[in-house]
Amino acid sequence: MQLFRPNRGGPRPRPKKGSIRTWTNQFFCLADKEAMKPPNTTEKLTLQKAGLGLKKIQFQVTDNEESVFATLTGPEGFPQLKDVGGFELLHCQSNCRELQLITCSWSVESLKKVIGSQAKIYVRPIQKNLKVNDVENEGPSNLKEACSKCSKEFPISELRQHVLSCIESDDQESLPDLLNEETSVIVHVPPILMEQTFTTDDIQVLSYEENIQNKTSALSNFGDQDELPQLLETQIHQQARTEDNVFQHVSDVGPLNSSSELQLASSSVYDIVDETADYCLEHGISDPIEILRYYQQKIVLGRKLDIEDDSEVIEGETNFILIDRNRVLESALEEISGITNLRTCLEVQFYGETSVDLGGPRKEFFVLALRDMKEKYFNPVREWSVEYETLGKIMALSILQNGKMPRVLGPELIQEIFQKEECRPCMKDLRKGLDALGVYSLALKLPGLINVFTPGSSTPLTVKKLSHLLHPNFSEEGSNRRKIESVVYSNFVKYMREVASGRRGNITLQSILQFVTGSDEEPILGFALDPSITFVINNNSFLPTANTCINKLNLYIAEKSEDIPSNDILFALYDYAFTNSYFGLK
CATH class of the missing domain: 3.90.1750.10 (Hect, E3 ligase catalytic domains)
Structure with a gap:
């Protein structure tokens, strides 16, 4: 009978050790105690060099306020904060670049509830500005490299200066004359521009003879008048496509007195069209998506079209x-x-x-x-x-x-x-x-x-496609918050199915996508930032909001699952949100 008894002498299973749950978030340390807005790109680089700026900092989920404070001022955080006389935590709310104080407790549990699991937190000193001097480096490199001309070894930090002096002493290595026949470009002046002068509201195009006179006077400072005939040949090749386009071309014809003007003229719309067509034909590109992707990079100027990183601030001319x-x-x-x-x-x-x-x-x-x-x-x-x-x-x-x-x-x-x-x-x-x-x-x-x-060439929007586009950002698996988020997301999916079946009045799936992104269809070049759903605790209101510039839908949840409204109430709130066409409730 002993054969059928369990082996009591074998090794006993070891008790499992409780895993330590952590929370990692982005913190951005500001230097100015009066800062009211997130820094621009230049300011970010300055702060980063000073050891401030953006850092990912890890906490334990059980950390209280004192532990969070110690971590933020410790080696993993921003040690410069120890002697500034206190600091405060801030964040940016939806559709607003103004920094606002975080008024809740600084414990990890409270920060996760109020701010969310992914929102960036800004740290601002209260009494003193932080120094933004560059972090001291360890000195120049000790590596050496031999000069290819004199075969002598020099430190890497001094090699460039030496190479320049070698080039200056070597006549054979000097740069070619930019004003010789080989580097000149023959201009094509449309006959219509050689015969008369056109005047519009913004530009005046001189006749060919007046153009030559302007170029001669502009180049009179060169001293060597023998070079002038060659210089007068240097112009931009500009060919008018049709009679309708003459006035768009003539703005690029005229005296080019600086390299910046030459570069601007050479980047005209039709030069970019020719460059794009040549590139696509050479590489066998016929897909309109890829054609537009290449052409857009060349033709659009000024500020970036879309935010590519929700932590950046885009600036530029518009x-x-x-x-x-x-x-x-x-x-x-x-x-x-x-x-x-x-x-x-x-x-x-x-x-x-x-x-x-x-x-x-x-x-x-x-x-x-x-x-x-x-x-x-x-x-x-x-x-x-x-x-x-x-x-x-x-x-x-x-x-x-x-x-x-x-x-x-x-x-x-x-x-x-x-x-x-x-x-x-x-x-x-x-x-x-x-x-x-x-x-x-x-x-x-x-x-x-x-x-x-072509009409009807876009892909129809379905529940499946919309649910794939709007990616939900859930909390950690197994947490109580994750269970509540799953309930709310399940209700949202049911709502999308009712919309698709026409049971929510005039609301369509396109209405939901437009509410989140500003567009009722996926752009032909795709979204710069993937659309997402973020769950935010708010016991006072469950009305959805959106950050269209970063394609984010905010669904509000309760702290307890029993406080979630019924589907009838929830769906009525969704109806109200997705029919709202204003940026800001009205």
Whole structure:
């Protein structure tokens, strides 16, 4: 019978050790005790060099306020905070760049509940500014390298200066004369520019003889007059495409008195069109997505179109326009027609709304403008209207600045615009508007691009696709908060199914996506930041909010699962949120 008894003499299982749960979050230490906004890119670099700026700091989930304080001022945090007379924690709220104080307890449990598991926390000194001197390095490198001319060894830090002196003493290695025949570029001046002078509101183009006189006077300081004939040949090769485009080309013809002017002229719209077409043909690129991706990088100027990292602050030049939601297209026609350089990133502000456009409002503007455009100008065509050139500019901007594709043209109109030599005057104006950013010329060279205008070519939005686009950021598996988040997310999925089946009135899946991202469809080049869902504890309101510039939907949850409202109440709140068209509740 002993054979069937369990072996009591064997090794006993060891008791499992309780795993230590941790919480890692991003902390950004500011130097200015009066700072009210997140720093810009230059300030970030300065702070980073000083040992401040952004750091990921790990805590135990059981840490109290004293432990959090000790970690923040310890070696893993910011030791400079020890002697500044105290500091405070801040964060940025949705759709706002103003820093706001965190008023809850500093324990890890409280910070996770109020701020969330991924939000960045800013640290600001109270009594003294922190020093922003560079962290001391360990001295220059001791590595050495031999000069290829004199074969002598020099420290790496001194080698460049020595090489420059060697080059200066070697006549054979001197730079070639930039003004010789081999480096000159023969100019092509359109005959129409050689015969007369054109005057517009912004530019004046001189006749060919006056142009030569200007170049001669501008180059008179060179001393050696024998070089002037060669210099006068150096111009930008500029070929007018059509009679309609003459006034867009002539701004690039004229005296080029500096290298910056030469570089600006060489980056004209049609040069970029030619460069893009040559590149795509050489590499066998016919996909309109890849064509646009390459062309967008070359043609768009100023600030970045979208935030690519939710921790960065994007800055730069923009074309600022004010739009009336009650007359979107009318106000857009007025604003866009007054822009002189369409290549600069567009910044949209809706009347009476205080949000800063970092991508979201611009996308929504294109959705609304194209919707009105299709109804008012292409169904049917208003042949007598003089607005089609500006309409073409709006369509080109939407294509190149991550907006909705302008699928407002029927097959017959597409054929008339892109395949027929002769077309109606209104369609000629539309061509001219598209070509203000080179879209029409690029489509003629690369016909695959015409597909972005084809109706019905976008992928339909389904519950499956929308749920894949909106990725939920859950808390740690097994935590009580994760269970509550799962309940709320399950209710949200049920709501999306009701929307897809038409049981929520006029609300569509596109309405939800537009609420989160500003766009009612996935951009042809994709989202710069993947759309996401963040769960935030709030016992007072369960009305969803969104950060369209970083494509984030905020779903509010309760601290206890029994405090979650019923589906009827929750879905009514969702209806109200997704029908709200304003940036900020109204």
